[in-house]
Every structure is written in structure tokens, then in C-alpha cells.
Amino acid sequence: MFLEIVTPEAILFSSEVDSLTVPGVNGEFQMLNNHAPVVSVLREGIVNIHIHSQTNIELDDLHGKLVPDEADDKILTLAISSGTLELNDNKAIILAD
Incomplete structure (x- = not known):
């Protein structure tokens, strides 16, 4: 699935991912490839991005909010205060604050 995370x-973030876990207003949920279409409001919490490898991922100053998980280098985490998520046709877009 392709994921794009946009802030003001x-x-x-803009890359292919294996799975995605987000803090929905009714609880945390995970999406994999070929997931049914979803539109959700996100609450404050942690977005977990499961990637295949970090070879094509740049974690520079601009992307400094994305942090590799200490226990697993194939998971990137992003703290958000709120946002919205749309997933359709294996493309997820998160508009985050």
C-alpha cells in the first residue's frame, strides 16, 4: 500500500508500506494491503508505519518527526495531535496536525 503523510x-512521508496502525477516535486500528476503503478522524496518539526496509527512506531534518522504533527498525513512529485518514485503492493519505 502507498502512504502519504501531509502536515501544514x-x-x-511518501512511500510504499507493508501496514499502517493509526489512533482512530474509536480506538487504534491497522490497515494492510487491499483493505476496504476507510475514512476516519484520528485522535492524539502514535502512527506506526511498518516498512519493508529503510533503504529508500530519508530521515533528515525535514522528516525529523518520524522516528525509528527502538525495538524494530522496520517500524517508523509519528506522534500526532489529530488528523484525518483516507484509504482507497491501496493508497492512504493522512492529513496530520
Whole structure:
């Protein structure tokens, strides 16, 4: 699935991912490839991005909010205060604050 995370300041992430876990208003949920279409409001919490490898991922100053998980280097985490998520046709877009 393709994931794009956009904030008012910049595009923080744009790449293929294996799965995605987000803090929905009714609880945390995970999406994999070929997931049914979803539109959801996100609450404050942690977005977990499961990637195949970090070879094509740049974690520079612009993307400094994305942090590799200490226990698993194939998981990137992003703290958000709120946002919205749309997933359709294996493309997820998160508009985050």
C-alpha cells in the first residue's frame, strides 16, 4: 500500500508500506494491503508505519518527526495531535496536525 503523510508544513512521508496502525477516535486500528476503503478522524496518539526496509527512506531534518522504533527498525513512529485518514485503492493519505 502507498502512504502519504501531509502536515501544514510539509509532506513528511511518501512511500510504499507493508501496514499502517493509526489512533482512530474509536480506538487504534491497522490497515494492510487491499483493505476496504476507510475514512476516519484520528485522535492524539502514535502512527506506526511498518516498512519493508529503510533503504529508500530519508530521515533528515525535514522528516525529523518520524522516528525509528527502538525495538524494530522496520517500524517508523509519528506522534500526532489529530488528523484525518483516507484509504482507497491501496493508497492512504493522512492529513496530520
